[in-house]
Amino acid sequence: MRRAALLALAATLIVLAGCAQRPSLRIGHLAEQPDSALMAEIVAETLRQAGARAIAVACPDLVNCGRRLQAGDIDLLPGYSGSARVFFRSRAIQDGGLEAVRQVLASTGISVTPGLGFSAPYVLLMDSNKALAKDMTSVEDLSRLEDARFAVPPGYTRQPGDGLLALARRYGLDIQPSAVEEVASPGERMAALLAGRTDVAVIRAPYVRPDLGLSELADTLDFYPRYEATVVIGPRAEEHRGFVESALKPLYGALMATEVEPAIREIIVQGRDTETVARRILVAEGVIDAESPTVRRPEMVVAYTGAESLSPLGGQAILALRRAYPERPVNMLSVAAPLAALEQGKADLALVHTSDFFELTWDGLFRGRDRRGEAIAAIGRRHFLLLVREGMPPEANPLSGRIGTPPGWTAGGKVAARMLVLAGRGPDLRATGPSLIRAVRAGELDAAIVMLDADTQAALQELPAEAPKLRAASLTDWLIGAPFFLNEVRLPTSPVPGQKAPVDTFSMQVLLAGPAPQGRTGPVHGGPASAIATRNLPLPLREAESIANAAESTEVPDPVLPSFRDRQAVTANGITESPWLETILIIVGIAFMAWAGWLLAQPVTRRGS
Incomplete structure (x- = not known):
């Protein structure tokens, strides 16, 4: 019995020793700040791999985090060296570098780890x-x-x-x-x-x-200090400082901006899960062997073509979807034909131009409407611009000389080619916006019709204001018959540097589009499966309305386009499109027929026999 008691005591001591070697640590982070949450998750998972129990705790702002760290409510605070100012209101830390911060913190019971490798001013x-x-x-x-x-x-x-x-x-x-x-x-x-x-x-x-x-x-007075990523260790965790610094050693200097910054933008713009992104980084750094199984949230897939997803309008579309679907990551899918991707069920939505709702060929021929999509929300506009070479007389028709347009596979190229077809001619050169600008300035072209996308605007802004060697002319003055889906607009000032006069031109919308009822390849109504959400079906009206409201645009889709609001009008007239109602009615009908069939199958029993 004495031997059994000794064994039990030894086992208890071993368990207690194991508990003593396995600290419990609370890692603070700023609520709704993706970089702070990502750093906290990276630190927490690294500590778990080393054997610690680690949980992330959110606080509303940096001052609150600092106070909770000093009070011992949290143990570690991943953050930036320059933000250590919150701990010392009376003593400024002008440098903001890790060494300067470490010296100031030395006598306070608060310490910092070596840098993680990136900064975030x-x-x-x-x-x-x-x-x-x-x-x-x-x-x-x-x-x-x-x-x-x-x-x-x-x-x-x-x-x-x-x-x-x-x-x-x-x-x-x-x-x-x-x-x-x-x-x-x-x-x-x-x-x-x-x-x-x-x-x-x-x-x-x-x-x-x-x-x-x-x-x-630019911060010309160098007001902001350096902000090197680090982990601040609070007084309560000082006893575990050796364990923490040893466990986090694989992270020191390893998290480069080229890896962390795209990950942060992925979380904030596309809505990726912080835990999943953190584990992916740790796998890439060799801190953990492989990602454990995680529950994957359904993605919102948006098809696009060209560079529109990388433009300011593309950014606005993504942010609108993040507001409408905060729990769904947004995945941008580059395709040749966005509306075809909707029809094939490869995407939930498409980022398109007004012209994508019509069948235009590369050489400007019009073949009718493309009925595979319906407009959900207008995000903004793309303007066209007529650029004319230096020295061309104002009274000369620029469309009658040597003229260039964007490539025929682009939306801008198809629309520009359509403009010239209506003017009775075709382009002499097809090239990108920057290339067309160079050709006009060199005198190789008399004029060019360009679409003011990000690359073209950047090329124009780089021109010297004193000698741009081209000018913007009013396209509406020379194009008598414009494509019906374009809108006349006036630019308050010319996009060409040094030219302040307003310019009259044409524009078309950039929109988010969903699958149209006419373009589906699967049923929208007509059976029990009609209530099961699948791709290439029109968006439910409530979801489409949410996206339209989240877009925060001053415009509505152009009236020439099919829109989800056409379905709203049908519903308002008393015709419902609810697949759930149809499903219930069909199931009730099937049940009734089954019951009637069962009655007919019963043997007839004569009264009195």
């Missing part, structure tokens, strides 16, 4: 077109912007050291509190910029997609 963003129009290139230029509106992270306005009010003091800006809106999601801050609801957004650099049409304002 704050940046101030403006819509590129507005910044260009108002000549805004740096933070100090904001002093010339009257009644500027700001969108900032929660708690950032009064954040010690590097908050918005501290920035205003350093640059002498007059920022009214009523003009500042705290918006938790970085994506919504960028969406507010693109939609014109705010003038300036404060965002961490890794969030910014360089192709969204946003311009960064």
Whole structure:
């Protein structure tokens, strides 16, 4: 018996020793901030691999996280070296580098690990077109912007050291509190910029997609310190510091910006699951062997062609879908024909132009309507521009000389070719927008019709204002019969540098489209399976309405296009399209016929026999 008691005691000691060697750690992160959540998940999973129990705990803002760390409510706080200012309101850390922060924190019971390899400074963003129009290139230029509106992270306005009010003091800006809106999601801050609801957004650099049409304002006074990614260890976790630093060693210097920044944008823009992305990074770094099985959320697949998904309008479409479907990741699928992808069930939605709803050939022939899609939401517009070589007389018809258009496989190329067919001719050269601009400037072409996509706009902005060697002419003056699906618009100023006169031209919409009832290959109504959601069926009216509202566009789809609102009108007239009602009625009918058949099959029993 004594021996059994000794064995039990030894077993208890072993268990207690194991528990002592397996710390429980709470990792703090900022709520609704994808970079903070991703870093917390990477740190937590790495600690779990080392044997610790680790959970992530969200806090509303950085100051709250700092206080909870000091109070011992959380043990670790993945973050950035420059943000250590929140722990010391009375003592500024001007450098922001890890070594400077480490020295200041040395006597407080708070320490920091070596750097993880990337940095994430704050940046101030403006819509590129507005910044260009108002000549805004740096933070100090904001002093010339009257009644500027700001969108900032929660708690950032009064954040010690590097908050918005501290920035205003350093640059002498007059920022009214009523003009500042705290918006938790970085994506919504960028969406507010693109939609014109705010003038300036404060965002961490890794969030910014360089192709969204946003311009960064230079910090000419070096107000912001360095923000090197690290893990802050609180007083309560000091006893486990050796374990933590050893467990996290595979991460030191390993998380490069080229890997982390696309992952952060993937989470915020496409809605990818943070845990899945974190595990993928850790597998790539060799921290864990393989990804464990995870529950995969259904994706919203959007078909597109060309570079439209990478344009500001493409970014607005993705953000609209993220608002309408916050729980569904968005996957962009590059295809040759987006409406065909809808018909084939390869995509749920398509990012298209007005012209995609019509069958146009590469040489400008019109073959009728393409009935495979219906418009859900208008995202914005693409403008066409007639560029004329230097020296051409204003009275000369540019469409009668040597003229170029975009490639025949693009939407812009097909529409431009259609314009020339209606003018009684064809193009002399088909090339990209930048190539056509060079050809006109070199005198190889008399004129070119281009679509103002991102590449063409960038090529125009690079032209010297003093000698652009071309000018923008009003396309509406020379094109008598335009394709019926285009709209006349006036550009307030010419996109050509140094030319301020307005330009009259044509434009078409960029839209999100869904499968049309006429274009389906499977049934929409007519059986028990009609209530089962599958691809290539029209979107339910409620979902289509949600996307249209989330787009926050000032436009509705062009009246010449088929729209989900056509189905709304049918429903409003008393004709329902509910597949569930049809399914229930059909099942009841089948049950009734089965019951009637069963009655008929029963033997007849005569009364009195």
